[in-house]
Amino acid sequence: MNTRFAVATHILTFLAYQAGEPATSELIASSVNTNPTFIRRLLTQLAKAGLSTSQLGAGGGALLARAPRDISLLDVYRAIDEEQQVFAIHEAPNPNCPVGRSIDVVLKGRMMDAERALQAQLATTTIADLAADIAKRNKAG
Amino acid sequence: MNTRFAVATHILTFLAYQAGEPATSELIASSVNTNPTFIRRLLTQLAKAGLSTSQLGAGGGALLARAPRDISLLDVYRAIDEEQQVFAIHEAPNPNCPVGRSIDVVLKGRMMDAERALQAQLATTTIADLAADIAKRNKAG
DNA sequence: ACATATGTAACCATTTTGGATACATATAAC
């Protein structure tokens, strides 16, 4: 998969650490080690999903739109991965073959089962959990 | 994701339908609607994973190496997806940032939880299940 | 006004993906 989900999660965790202080795309980019445009593109998607907001102008930047404990990794996944599925099928199998005729429908069902299991697990973790894990790790390490 | 997992599953289900009769890469390709080389590349991976075998020469082709009920979608997933993970992280975050320093380790753990949930679900379906679903669907439809 | 920061478009290089051709090797059939 691409790294957008990971970077989006990084962004939100960073914002949680900011504790209400707006963060510019440049500041976030320096934490992620990428460029501000990439961050702004993701922030736009996160804002559309209701996970972040942005303040224009001097002293502005991105903020969480909700409490970290109310943002799950599933929320992030849904905000970023527009396709909403890790599996892809091969288009247009042979309709004259017994297998080709039905494989797509049958396989899609099983793929969706796996996708649901993945998403259910993602729902069990919040940005607050990640922030706590990081705080503990930095204190210990 | 790419379509290799779906095509590999199609191949194995096709072989299950062949009931012991060898299938050439060309025949399989016509069912999948792709080219024989792509099929052979996947068959090589499936054979390395112990899921299929191949017979050279006239009348040859690919065969299942195990009973369809003994091949799970997790077996296919592991045979095909060498990376074994749907999630990717962004490399080299800023070590001087509290979040950048620890996000990778922490997030990787949660990603692996989700990956495990996905794989556990894949393990519940076998090629025999898919073949049965297809047979039922073709009879009904 | 002026500096700052977003949102978005445009362009680019790299990688991934799947398709196409080619061919050495191995096997079956005769």
Added chain:
DNA sequence: GTTATATGTATCCAAAATGGTTACATATGT
């Protein structure tokens, strides 16, 4: 043993995805 068949693999290619870069119109705080 010769011939037809089929694999396994290398090579090349075009299209798409991915993330980086520049640019700039718009909005906001000072």
